[in-house]
Amino acid sequence: MTAPQPDDRLNRVFAALSDPIRRDIVARLSLADATVGELAEPYEVSTQAVSKHLKVLEDAGLVSRSRDAQKRPCHLEAEVFDLMTKWIERYRRQAEERFTRLDALLAAMDDTDTQDTREEGAAS
Amino acid sequence: MTAPQPDDRLNRVFAALSDPIRRDIVARLSLADATVGELAEPYEVSTQAVSKHLKVLEDAGLVSRSRDAQKRPCHLEAEVFDLMTKWIERYRRQAEERFTRLDALLAAMDDTDTQDTREEGAAS
DNA sequence: GTCTTGCTCAACCAAATGGTTGCAAACGAG
DNA sequence: CTCGTTTGCAACCATTTGGTTGAGCAAGAC
Numbered sequence A, B: 001m002t003a004p005q006p007d008d009r010l011n012r013v014f015a016a017l018s019d020p021i022r023r024d025i026v027a028r029l030s031l032a033d034a035t036v037g038e039l040a041e042p043y044e045v046s047t048q049a050v051s052k053h054l055k056v057l058e059d060a061g062l063v064s065r066s067r068d069a070q071k072r073p074c075h076l077e078a079e080v081f082d083l084m085t086k087w088i089e090r091y092r093r094q095a096e097e098r099f100t101r102l103d104a105l106l107a108a109m110d111d112t113d114t115q116d117t118r119e120e121g122a123a124s
Numbered sequence C: 001g002t003c004t005t006g007c008t009c010a011a012c013c014a015a016a017t018g019g020t021t022g023c024a025a026a027c028g029a030g
Numbered sequence D: 001c002t003c004g005t006t007t008g009c010a011a012c013c014a015t016t017t018g019g020t021t022g023a024g025c026a027a028g029a030c
Helices: A006-016 A020-029 A036-040 A047-059 A079-111 B006-016 B020-029 B036-040 B047-059 B079-112
Strands: A063-065 A074-076 B063-065 B074-076
Touching (some): A006 A079, A006 B006, A020 B006, A036 A047, A047 A063, B020 B074, B036 B047
16 A cells, blocks of 8 residues: 555556446546445445445545545546556557558568568567 | 457456556567567466466457467557547546536636536436 | 434355466477 | 477366445434
8 A cells, every 4th residue: 555556556447447337337437426325326236345346446546435424425536547548558659650660661671572571570 | 259349348458457467468569479488488477377368368359369380479459459548538538527617616606606506416 | 312324344155367287289390 | 200399278276356145333313
């Protein structure tokens, strides 16, 4: 808890969103804050199960909970989304770059006929 | 497999990326295609374990495998990333919108004093 | 005070996950 | 054909996960 390393964070965030109920909860919380009971109502699972899901989302940093009498209003923390999009975009861009480089290589090969094409060696 | 519904897809993609080894594999495949053995080398787990990880990534649609003699070169399919970013961006935008609307509402309330403020009703 | 509501905690259970080992298939090399 | 290399599959094991039920706590309602 003291040092939430980005790696650990990413583990939890991706894992949290791998469950359809939790994704649905996030979707609904993006529209409005809600209590545990309100969130649990549409699903056929018990309130306790939803409470567990909320805990997973909270541990991932996706949801924060305050107090209002007995109720525990849940609030979406959209900030964490950035962590994911940064990770995803980084490697997507890298892959796309590689793709365009491959295109260029193929074009060059087409020019210089069938020469020795040592280029894409192992990236050790 | 016949009808990979987007929901199911998202389950698998998010779950696949919730493991640090699998994220690392994706990161390395974004630089260059690689065989199972090459991918397994840096880790302390067995080749079979990495083979399993590759299967998870393949089932999620993140990786495709071709054949070259005994080797099975792995290739990153960056397309699936879009599915995630679309999902994420959708709800992040929604949350941000709500945030700015709340700001506006507060400003309006400050103007018109304490009127009836029915706005954020349940999202049935 | 007692009651009811809203939620969490604890114990338990079945299924999935991530790892292991051993074996077999596919393929090129000799 | 036989051998080594690379990979996938099956069985097994420990841990995690997503669900259940039952009890308990906190806070307004009576």
